[in-house]
Each structure stands twice: as C-alpha cells, then as structure tokens.
Amino acid sequence: MEYRAPRGTRDILPPESEGWEIILSKLRVRAEEYGYKKVIFPTFEHTELFKRGIGEDTDIVQKEMYTFQDRKGRWLTLRPEGTASLARLFVEKGIDNFNGVSKFYYFGSMFRYERPQAGRFREFYQFGVEALGSDSPYLDVELISLSKDTVDSFNIKDYLIYINSIGCSECRTRYIFKLRDLLKQEITSYCEDCQRRSITNTLRVLDCKVDKHRTNKLPVLTDNLCHSCSQHYNEVKKGLQTLKINWQENHNLVRGFDYYNRTVFELVTPHLGENTSILGGGRYDLLISCLGGKETPGVGFALGFDRLYQVVYSNNPEFLNIPRKGVYISSPETNLWEKVFKMTFDLRSRGLKAECNYQNRSLKSQVKTADKEHFEYFLTIFEKDIVLKNLTTGEEKVYENEEEEKVLALLSSKGAKS
Ligand SMILES: [Zn+2]
Ligand SMILES: [Zn+2]
Known part of the structure; x- marks a missing residue:
C-alpha cells in the first residue's frame, strides 16, 4: 500500500516550515504589543459547542465539520474555528467574573470538510485574536488596527479593509423580515444556495457571488440599524479616521457565523486572485451568554495563516533566505574525526549552531551541504593546521593547530551575536 497524506492535508517541510516560524513570530510580537496573551485550547470539543456557538444553520455546522463518536459514544468535533472554543474556556474558567478586558491570541490547525482548491485545505491554520469585556467601539477599532499593523509588517501592499455593521438581534431581525419579504417575489431567479439560505440564513444571500447583480439592488442593513447600533458604527468609523486607517464599506459583508453582531470586517488582497480574504472578524456580544456565561461583549478576528504565507511568499520570496549562521566542521583524516565530533559538541554547548559529518563523504560534497544548509x-x-572558510565571501584563513582555542572562541563569539 502506498501511504499518502489525506486529501486536503499536507506536510510542511523546510524551508517553508522555517518561513512559517518567521511569520508566526512576527504575528506574536504584534499581538503582544497590543497586550494580547497566548492561550492553547483543545483540537476537539463537544459537537454541541459548535452547534450552539457557530449556529445550527451555518454552512460549517451543516456540512463542513469533522464529527465523530468516541469509544464511549460521546459526539466530538475537530475545531472548525477558534472563537467558540475560546468562549467556552472563558466561561469554564470563570474569566467572565473578572471586570477588566481580557485579551487572548491563539494559533493552530482548524478542520473543515470543504472542496480542496488552491490555498484552501481541510486542515488549515489560523492565528486568532480576541478581546472580551467591553462593548466600546474603540475596541473594534483596535482589532482592525491590529489586523492592519499585522499585514503591514510583511510589506503587503494593495490590500483593502472592508467593514460593515450587521446590527443587533433587534434591528437585524427587522431587516431580515424586510429582506425575506422582498426576496419572496424573485427568489426563484436566484441560485440554489440562495433559495435555501433565504429561509435558513437570510443574510448570507447578500454575500452570494453568483447573484451579486441582484443583491446589489436590495436595501442595505446599515440604513436599517437601530439608534444605538448606528451610533456604534459611526464611532467605529470615526475611530478609524482618527488612526488614519483606510477602509471601504461593504454592504454585502455579513460573515457566516451566527455569533456576530454589529461590526464585521475583513481584510482582502488581490495577490491570490480576485480579492481573497486573508483575515476576518467582528463583534460577538452575545456569544458568552449564549454559552451560559455572564453577558460579556467581545470582538476578535482570525487570520488564515496558509493564505498569509502564500501572499508573503508571492510578494517577496527572499523572505525565505534565512541568514547564514554557525559552522560545519570536517576533516579528511579519519583519525581526527573524534576531535571534529568533540569540537562540534563543544561549540554547540557555547551556543553556536554547529554540525559535523556522519557519513564517509568527500570534503567537496560536505562544503556543498554546508552551503545549502546556510552555514x-x-x-x-x-x-x-586548521582552515576556516567563510561561506559567504569564500575567504579562507589558515590557523596553526595551537590556535584551536582561538578559532573556537572566535566562532562562538559570532554565535553569541546572532
Ligand atoms: Zn441594533
Ligand atoms: Zn446565490
């Protein structure tokens, strides 16, 4: 039998895996600058959490979850996103009893049974950021600003930030009834998905790509907001202006999850074909109470890590040129191999990246390997004697055997610097 990674999954190898680490460390630094702290939560949860949190009628819950029964017959699901898990841990750990604003970030793989296509996998990675405990519009602005700063740190140009408000349960429900009424006459001319969604998840009709020319003529939600939702939305826009963040209003941006209310946003780039979303988020003021916690407003976003990697790489492939570091030690004389071996471990213990040869190979091929491995x-x-070659410049320097300690000290001082 030939073993292959399951459809929609993949292995990440060097140098890509090294590129991942570079990107991830920048994401962490940014989030921490904004005061967010890391949390780790389980890869699977009780199925009920996602049904309740994301919504029974959403595409994710309806057809994209990896759900299974364990040996005791409990229904479990591989996490399809992070916010529901984060909200669960927030309630379970009693953080809802704390009066301040709690800021968390997470990174990990998510699972959705979707048709694999370019840049879309069944196991994919997300970097998510969530702030809970305040309904201030400034916090929405903070999250949008953080997503902008994050993308800016990779020198990505031409991206757009879309914002919209989907109101609260009251004004949104009123709007949905109005929309259903209008759709009733013409729904048969819409695509099949829209015909189903017009009943189960009406707002999603607005983000249908097939029926865009039709939905553009429908009344927009932001004209139908209640007073306090409208005020909140205006404050968000004012805050963005204060920080000189450019945005575009997108009336068709609704996001697919039940837990969102008021502000929703998305960051799209043209780098992976026509305006692909690499980050999306919004406010979720009712999620915590819906999961049994004390009413706690929240706002957050999730960034598609796989897509960000592709955008960063297609924009600037050189970012994978990992700087040269460390030393590769060798000897053509078998009786000196033990010495080489000992020197290697000695340098490693002094904090330098060091490698030696474990195969019987020519010096020439070892130099090649060292070069390829960025030594x-x-x-x-x-x-x-001892010959030290600088692999960047090609320059060689010969030392007496007695100078061995001098060479080691010189090399390890380089290690300390890098
Ligand atoms: Zn409202
Ligand atoms: Zn449609």
Whole structure:
C-alpha cells in the first residue's frame, strides 16, 4: 500500500516550515504589543459547542465539520474555528467574573470538510485574536488596527479593509423580515444556495457571488440599524479616521457565523486572485451568554495563516533566505574525526549552531551541504593546521593547530551575536 497524506492535508517541510516560524513570530510580537496573551485550547470539543456557538444553520455546522463518536459514544468535533472554543474556556474558567478586558491570541490547525482548491485545505491554520469585556467601539477599532499593523509588517501592499455593521438581534431581525419579504417575489431567479439560505440564513444571500447583480439592488442593513447600533458604527468609523486607517464599506459583508453582531470586517488582497480574504472578524456580544456565561461583549478576528504565507511568499520570496549562521566542521583524516565530533559538541554547548559529518563523504560534497544548509563557516581540521572558510565571501584563513582555542572562541563569539 502506498501511504499518502489525506486529501486536503499536507506536510510542511523546510524551508517553508522555517518561513512559517518567521511569520508566526512576527504575528506574536504584534499581538503582544497590543497586550494580547497566548492561550492553547483543545483540537476537539463537544459537537454541541459548535452547534450552539457557530449556529445550527451555518454552512460549517451543516456540512463542513469533522464529527465523530468516541469509544464511549460521546459526539466530538475537530475545531472548525477558534472563537467558540475560546468562549467556552472563558466561561469554564470563570474569566467572565473578572471586570477588566481580557485579551487572548491563539494559533493552530482548524478542520473543515470543504472542496480542496488552491490555498484552501481541510486542515488549515489560523492565528486568532480576541478581546472580551467591553462593548466600546474603540475596541473594534483596535482589532482592525491590529489586523492592519499585522499585514503591514510583511510589506503587503494593495490590500483593502472592508467593514460593515450587521446590527443587533433587534434591528437585524427587522431587516431580515424586510429582506425575506422582498426576496419572496424573485427568489426563484436566484441560485440554489440562495433559495435555501433565504429561509435558513437570510443574510448570507447578500454575500452570494453568483447573484451579486441582484443583491446589489436590495436595501442595505446599515440604513436599517437601530439608534444605538448606528451610533456604534459611526464611532467605529470615526475611530478609524482618527488612526488614519483606510477602509471601504461593504454592504454585502455579513460573515457566516451566527455569533456576530454589529461590526464585521475583513481584510482582502488581490495577490491570490480576485480579492481573497486573508483575515476576518467582528463583534460577538452575545456569544458568552449564549454559552451560559455572564453577558460579556467581545470582538476578535482570525487570520488564515496558509493564505498569509502564500501572499508573503508571492510578494517577496527572499523572505525565505534565512541568514547564514554557525559552522560545519570536517576533516579528511579519519583519525581526527573524534576531535571534529568533540569540537562540534563543544561549540554547540557555547551556543553556536554547529554540525559535523556522519557519513564517509568527500570534503567537496560536505562544503556543498554546508552551503545549502546556510552555514556561515566551514572549518577543516588537518594534522598540521586548521582552515576556516567563510561561506559567504569564500575567504579562507589558515590557523596553526595551537590556535584551536582561538578559532573556537572566535566562532562562538559570532554565535553569541546572532
Ligand atoms: Zn441594533
Ligand atoms: Zn446565490
């Protein structure tokens, strides 16, 4: 039998995995600058959590979840997104009893049974950020600003930030009834998905790509907001202006989850074909209470890590050029191999990246390997002397055997610097 990774999954190898680490560390630094702290939660949860949190009628819950029964017959689901889990841990740990604003970030794989296509996987990775405990519009602005700063730190240009307000349960419900009434006459001319959604998840009709020319003529939600939702939305826009953040209003932006209310936003780039979303989020003021916690407003976003990687890479492939570091040690003389081996471990214990040869190979092929593996130096030990080659410049320097400690000290001082 030939073993392959299951459809929609993949292995991440160097140098891509190294690129991932570079990107991830920037994301962490940004989030921490804004005061967010890391949380780790389980890869699977009780199925009920996602049904209740994301919504029974959403595409995710209806047809995209990896759900299974364990040996005791409990229904479990591989997490399709992070916010529901985060809300669950928030309630379970009693953080809803704390009066301040709690800020968390997470990173990990999510699972959705979707048709795999370019840049879309069944196991995919998300970096998510959530702030709970305040309904201030400034917090919405903070999240949008953080998403902008995040993308800016990778020098990505031409992106757009879409914002919209989907109101509260009152003004949205009123709007949905109005929309259903209007759709009733013409729904048969819409696509099949829309015909189903017009009943189960009416707002989603607005983000249908097939029927865009029709939905553009429908009344927009932001003209139908109640007073306090409208005020909140205006404050968000004012805050964005204060921070000089450019945005575009997108009336068709509704986001697919039940837990969102008021502000929703998305960051799209043209780098992966026509305006692909790499980040999306919004406010969810009722999620915590819906999961049994004390009413706690929240706002957050999730960034599609796989897509961000593709955008960063297509924009600037050089970011994968990992700087040269460390030393590769070798000797053509078998009786010196033990010395080489000992030197390697000695340098490692001094904090330098060091490697030696574990196969019987020619010096030439070892230099090649060292070069490919981004070592900065190649050190050759001979009976009579030691040759240190700088792999960046090609420059070689010969040392006496007695100078060995000097060479090691020189190399390890480089290690300390890098
Ligand atoms: Zn409202
Ligand atoms: Zn449609």
